Amino acid sequence: MEIQKSITTAAIGGLHITAAGKASHFSQYEDGIDAMYGAARLVTAVRELNRTFPTRYPFILGLGCMRAGTGRNSVCESAELDGSLRTFSNEDFEAVFAELKKQIEKIEQETGVLFHVEITKKIPPIINDPALVEKGSRIGKKLFGKDFHVGEKPFLVGDNAAYYMEEVPGMRAVFLAGKPGVENRPVHNPGFDIDESVMLKALQFLISFVCSD
Numbered sequence: 001m002e003i004q005k006s007i008t009t010a011a012i013g014g015l016h017i018t019a020a021g022k023a024s025h026f027s028q029y030e031d032g033i034d035a036m037y038g039a040a041r042l043v044t045a046v047r048e049l050n051r052t053f054p055t056r057y058p059f060i061l062g063l064g065c066m067r068a069g070t071g072r073n074s075v076c077e078s079a080e081l082d083g084s085l086r087t088f089s090n091e092d093f094e095a096v097f098a099e100l101k102k103q104i105e106k107i108e109q110e111t112g113v114l115f116h117v118e119i120t121k122k123i124p125p126i127i128n129d130p131a132l133v134e135k136g137s138r139i140g141k142k143l144f145g146k147d148f149h150v151g152e153k154p155f156l157v158g159d160n161a162a163y164y165m166e167e168v169p170g171m172r173a174v175f176l177a178g179k180p181g182v183e184n185r186p187v188h189n190p191g192f193d194i195d196e197s198v199m200l201k202a203l204q205f206l207i208s209f210v211c212s213d
Contacts, residue, residue: 032075038113
């Protein structure tokens, strides 16, 4: 089990990006504007931005889906990309998003492809309340012993519970459920699995947390 001292999840903004080019037969390639090429340039730029852009906390700008083209013999007229931006502060979010727009402007000038970027949904980060962290740590140590940790490295995941915690103090706890002795696959991998026996101690923790002072 792990409880983060302070920041525990990221601010997340969903991204929807469209790229508009100009269709043309490949025999007249120069008469077209290749939206697929522009979108591919953006994927490469995002990869580099993740590697080099300086922020206070770690972040990830991810593009997980791209749809482009209608035929194998024509210049691609339009493309769509979907992804998300994940940061641990709103300041970092705005800085990375501004840099993304700068990179897009550069690609537009060099390719003629026109982009539109939309933030489809944004949720705030979760910041654990110090008093609740102290209480949770006492209970966690009692139930989990050496398998309990107070962490200082937050997770680049998000949770809609963050909206509640903008109004009242809250705490997010993580119950580590990797299976011992086997390869543990990441979330969203088809081989992802957990040790369900951890759920019993997790339930015991939640009952103790709610019922104790």
